[in-house]
Amino acid sequence: MKGIVLGGVSSGVGKTVAALSVIRALESAGYAVQPAKAGPDFIDPSHHEAVAGRPSRTLDCWLEGKDGLRRNYHRGEGDVCVVEGVMGLYDGDCSSTALVAEALELPVVLVVDANAGMESVAATALGFREYAETIGRDIDVAGIVAQRAHGGRHERGIRDALPDDLEYFGRIPPSSDLEIPDRHLGLEMGAEAALPTDALRAAADSLRIERLAAVGSEPPAPETPIEPAESVDATVAVASDGAFCFRYPATIDRFRERAEVISFSPVAGDPVPDCDAVYLPGGYPELHADELESAGTLTELGDRAAEGLPVLGECGGLMAMSRSLTTTDGERHAMAGILPSDVRMHDRYQALDHVELEAIGRTLTANAGERIRGHEFHYSSAAVDDDARFAFETVRGDGIDGDHDGLTEYLSLGTYVHVHPESGAFDRFLERVATAN
Template sequence: MMNGFVLGGVSSGVGKTVATLSIIRSLADAGYDVQPAKAGPDFIDPSHHEAIAGRPSRTLDLWLEGEDGLRRNYRRGEGDICVVEGVMGLYDGDGSSTAMVAEALDLPVVLVVDAKAGMESVAATALGFENYADTIGRDIEVVGVVAQRAHGGRHEQGIRDALPDDLEYFGRIPPSDDLEIPDRHLGLEMGDEAALPTDALREAAESLRPERLAAVASEPPASETEPSTGVPADPVDATVAVASDAAFCFRYPATIERVRERADLATFSPVAGDPVPDCDGVYLPGGYPELHADDLASAGTLDELGDLASEGVPVLGECGGLMAMSRSLTTAEGERSEMAGILPADVTMHDRYQALDHVELEAIEGSLTADTGETVRGHEFHYSSADVDSDARFAFETVRGDGIDGEHDGLTEYESLGTYAHVHPESGAFDRFLERVEPPRK
């Protein structure tokens, strides 16, 4: 069982991802087998974790997974020690804050503090974050700090001297232009596009104390209701085709694991024009179809998907998948491309994000991921909007979140479903999808 700790930031933009990657590098170079993880529903930061650690990063989100699901997903990781990168500031977020994840897993918190313009104030900030847990009744332990953008010499020593005895100094990340990850809409560029140089990370990690970080890590409690190896389920006699390329890259490792556990999985690239594999259902994850709209429109795979959907093959699309299932996709610059034409909608990109939140959906009618009356929890973050036909059918009402039109999500046509919500397999939605795509036994 892995010990672990959580890297919590004092705010968004404090440099948690760079600190996380530097710590992963430092621990690995010290001989530890590291499992990365991310608190919150992000896809981009985990891609950078994987580029450095060499294994997929686990997603840890209370809203998406529930407490037991969170613990199960943690335990599916591998390695000696788990480094959990937080989301936003330590206490920010009502659905699943970093502090809530640390509390659910009973893991210590190492605070990432921007020390660019402070010494004693770094200690004051850390002490305030430590004491605030008691103020709000949150059972977490802040055990020390990593000083981001801190110089050596007097600057570093001043930070160390100012820290109270119960807050340990775990080292610093020096300021460096080589530790900047390019960004675009939805966040940073993906790890396979802009992985930080190993030499720069090793140089940044020289001032870290990996043995002390490993020493404060602790083991989370087991899930109370299910085996730690995952939720048992019967196999389904079905093959699921999963789109996997630069346009469809937002998928949780646990989702792919779940499909493989219960069904046969085949991958294909719509951007490359791959034919859709012989299958009983198709999963189109989110990603960046807007950056590859011309290739998608000309490659022919989306046309084939449209034909298959009209013949009754179930297609499930999340966010970018929904966009690809629409009639058309128009970029923020006004360039229009034809998509699969499965759903009665036209999608337009915008310069500003249109939705960002944890979501809860209640099923109006049975669909690929829920029975009538069931609720599904997920996450939405998108820069596009969908203009839907007046007679379009929705599968869900939005209890929380914006969905497609502010009140509904889940456009449904034929046996297919397109939604702006990303869901985790611990929600049960993918199990229902797998069971629905299984062909009837003869």
């Protein structure tokens, strides 16, 4: 499967809109598109899926390693993979867009804001291409997509100013309809704020889509091939609704490869399914705190956890596993009460980083001394009891108290860190659950 990387000159340049426009244009031209996202984000991929009709692959060097990155890419399906970058092309010490493009040996199409420039757009693109050589990176900047560019003289000025070896792949016209609302943690989810079809179609019509498809290349195969995973005798219930919506497609794929999977909605008040373990992914429990408190599912989950049902929660899942959640307006809501902690929301983010944890002892997702990598991004903080037990020391990142992460109680574990299946954490989780049966 050939692929291209849409890298931005900065955050906020309109990479997501450009990616959605390219996906729409390729689909309209008859190509089957596999969307992907550089970096650990959950929100942009939800917009990709809304347009492409298939889950977006996560490509992060820190979370997956170079070989894991290639494995995850090759698990995708389609004719062309469109990889949306993270921040600016070279930004990020652990997994920049440039590092992802280099690891996959994919060409970069630079998304440049052309709202107030013509020749300067070309100068910016030229600088981004030359900078790769300056820092010794093998990055192929093939050309540009001009974001917020008008047609006519404006478009001609940009195109004519580009040097011969930087191709003009078209433009995204300025349009108020091509704006995605945002909230804390980023944009609103794709199911909540899908862009109008007509606006996307108009943007797609301004792209040189056959040239974009032709410039793509196919990444090398991973050194360790993709092999079928051994199944385990376990059923995992996965929370899935507006409060628990931050999960990597690869995680659910891994669960389904090795075990039985059941979905349920704590927000809707679904009873806890008959299962061997529960996975609470991250999301927005703070936006659904009233429903979570009144529905009764979390209360039942707390009782089941006290009886020995393993519960694994990440970020929003940790919040829901705590005794209480206090929102920014000061409203306190009772949660599951599994973990000895009380969570409070803040107006500013409390942690944002790639993370590495070392297991203090054998725990639900790691063996003693084992290190796992992930990422954290949250607006809440957790006040924990003095006798709380932690599963991990933080080698990199903030965790729960600056030095530790992974609150553990009964057979359950709640962390602020999101991990990818390539870390091995979910395999350990399934194996622990199967052994406990």
